[in-house]
Every structure is written in structure tokens, then in C-alpha cells.
């Protein structure tokens with residue numbers, strides 16, 4: 001969830017105060033709790049205990065699950081290490097791309113969850129999605145086709161230190177922030193923020209990872225509300241609508257309608273449609289969604305998938321039942337993207353943030369991520385004016401992926 005609600009707990013001391021002073025309360029003086037307490041956050045200490053998907057994995061179980069999938073399906077997937085958290089936990093992604101002789105272009109899709117460590121529903125949804133996709137290959141014609149046509153990266157846990165704040169054995173006490181107390185979803189480069197914060201280690205790893213890929217469609221899963229939140233987060237639609245607003249609304253509506261066909265009373269806490277432009281809900285800066293759209297021309301939305309942040313573990317299967325069809329359908333959307341994916345941002349004097357060693361004067365061509373030729377000439381293509389983003393550069397016989405930045409370094 002994007003917002004922090006300050007909760008003030010008034011601890012009422014029960015027991016009567018009489019003329020004679022404080023009386024010792026009767027043992028049954030406290031009314032019974034409405035909800036059973038503590039809330040069921042049952043943990044799975046082994047992979048086997050995850051079989052019915054009604055538990056949260058311990059950190060070690062999570063690592064074991066990722067490893068087991070990679071070992072069980074070596075021709076379908078591998079585990080990418082995006083990076084390491086401040087406290088040394090791994091930030092992983094399951095990269096699913098069946099090895100085929102077919103070398104045609106397959107677009108890259110990215111799911112990521114739980115950048116807010118206490119919003120854990122998406123964490124288990126992503127794990128179960130990995131299991132479903134891998135287990136369906138060669139069995140479900142529809143999902144086999146999806147995997148053959150798409151490269152899918154799934155990062156179940158973007159902020160492991162927040163989730164396992166109280167230790168690797170529990171998600172009880174999970175926290176929104178990383179170990180520095182920073183909200184990672186306010187900490188990405190934001191071209192329109194007036195102040196620039198130092199990028200946290202977890203986010204720098206994420207930036208490096210997405211910069212080394214060509215994701216075209218992605219989503220970041222949160223909890224605390226149920227709504228499909230599309231860009232921009234840093235503007236209201238009145239200030240600056242996203243060029244693909246109409247497409248986002250359609251995609252969001254399809255997602256919500258499908259969920260409601262399985263379980264009607266969801267995605268109605270923010271508005272009746274369950275779909276909203278982020279800035280119209282409330283404006284934030286430094287979110288990953290805007291970063292992906294602006295800098296990477298990757299269409300990313302923020303999916304708030306459960307009202308409860310720390311959803312009781314026994315309710316996880318119920319959430320999977322109504323979310324899974326929509327989560328899978330959303331991946332299919334990558335094959336039906338709007339023509340003009342590019343984000344319309346003001347052109348500025350831009351500079352190359354060069355990682356490739358391209359000798360000055362080399363004949364070079366610049367392409368967008370769809371392969372469209374944008375410019376050619378002698379490197380470094382001075383005078384080339386384009387929106388900030390990621391582009392492909394062909395220089396001599398080599399091809400590079402370059403980050404084109406508007407903020408001078």
C-alpha cells in the first residue's frame with residue numbers, strides 16, 4: 001500500500017475504580033476478542049509444508065523453493081540474483097524462458113512483489129504463480145503457449161529485510177521499510193521530484209537488474225487496499241495523463257472483472273471500478289511504477305491485491321482462487337500492447353550514461369526497444385534529442401543497451 005496510516009492504540013485499562021481505589025479485575029473481566037488473536041501467520045519450515053499454500057515460507061524455505069524449481073525444471077527456468085539486501089538476504093527472481101530452437105523475439109515480462117515488507121499476500125501469490133507456470137508447461141496448451149511466447153521474470157520478494165524483520169523464521173512483525181528505515185517505493189529516481197534521495201542498496205540492485213533486461217510490461221504487487229493503480233503516481237490526470245490511460249483502464253477493468261467473477265466483493269475499497277490513476281488517489285514521488293514507465297518505457301502498474309497487509313495465512317488459498325486467473329491474464333497483455341508504448345516526456349538536453357566502451361567516432365545506430373531506428377551517425381551521436389529512457393545502440397558489430405538520462409551526471 002502506498003500510504004502509511006498512523007494508528008493510535010488507546011490501551012484501555014479495564015477494571016473498576018471505586019471509592020476504595022483500584023480493584024483487581026476479575027479474570028473474565030475482559031470481553032472476548034472479536035478476532036482470534038494472534039492472527040494466524042502460520043509458517044512453513046520446509047518446502048513440503050507449503051504444499052497446501054496456506055502458510056508463509058520461512059526465509060530458508062523460500063530459498064529452498066526457488067532452488068528446487070530451478071533444479072526440477074532446468075530447461076524452463078533459472079534463478080536470477082537481483083542483488084543482496086542490507087542485512088545480506090537475497091533478492092531473487094525466477095526467470096522462466098523455455099529453451100527452444102526457436103530464436104524469434106519473445107518479449108520480457110516482469111512481476112515483482114512486497115517492496116513493502118509487510119504486504120505479503122503478493123509474495124505467496126508470486127510463488128504459487130511460479131509453481132503453476134512451471135507445472136503447466138507441456139500440460140496446459142494455453143500456458144505452454146504463453147511460456148513459449150514470453151520471457152517471464154518473477155521476483156516474489158523485493159524487500160526481504162522488511163518481511164523477515166523479526167527473523168528468518170516468521171513474517172510476524174514484518175515492516176514496510178528496509179533495514180535503513182527507508183520506504184523503497186519512494187526511493188527510485190524520479191525525474192520530477194524536487195529533492196533526490198540516495199538510492200538504497202535494494203533499489204540499486206533492482207535498477208541494475210531491470211536495466212539489463214528489456215521488460216515491456218510489468219507490475220509491482222502491494223497490499224493494504226484492493227485497486228489497480230496505473231501511472232502516473234507523481235501527477236494527477238489533470239496535470240499530466242499517462243499517454244496510455246485508456247489502455248490502462250481497460251487492462252485494469254479486465255483484471256478486476258475477472259477477480260469479481262470468482263469473488264464479487266473485492267476491489268471496491270478505493271472506488272467502485274477498482275481502477276485508478278495513481279496521482280488521482282494520492283501523489284507520491286520515487287515510486288517504482290513511474291520509474292519503470294519513465295526511464296525504461298516499460299508499462300508498469302501497481303497492483304494492490306489485498307485489504308489486509310499481513311493476510312491471515314489460511315486465507316491465502318482464497319486469494320489465489322480469485323487473483324490467479326487475472327494475474328495470468330495480465331501476462332498475456334504483453335502480446336497486445338498499445339502501438340505507442342513510448343512515454344511522452346519533455347525532451348531535454350540528454351547525456352549518455354555510458355557503460356559500454358564505444359570509441360568516439362564509431363559509426364553507431366540508435367534504436368528503441370521495439371527495434372525502430374531513431375538516429376545514426378558518429379558516436380556519441382551529439383545533438384540527438386530524445387526522451388530519457390533505455391535504447392539499443394549498434395556500434396560496429398556490437399550491440400549495447402544504453403541508459404539515456406536527462407539528469408546530468
Ligand SMILES: [Zn+2]
Nearest residue numbers: 001002116222
Ligand atoms: Zn505498498
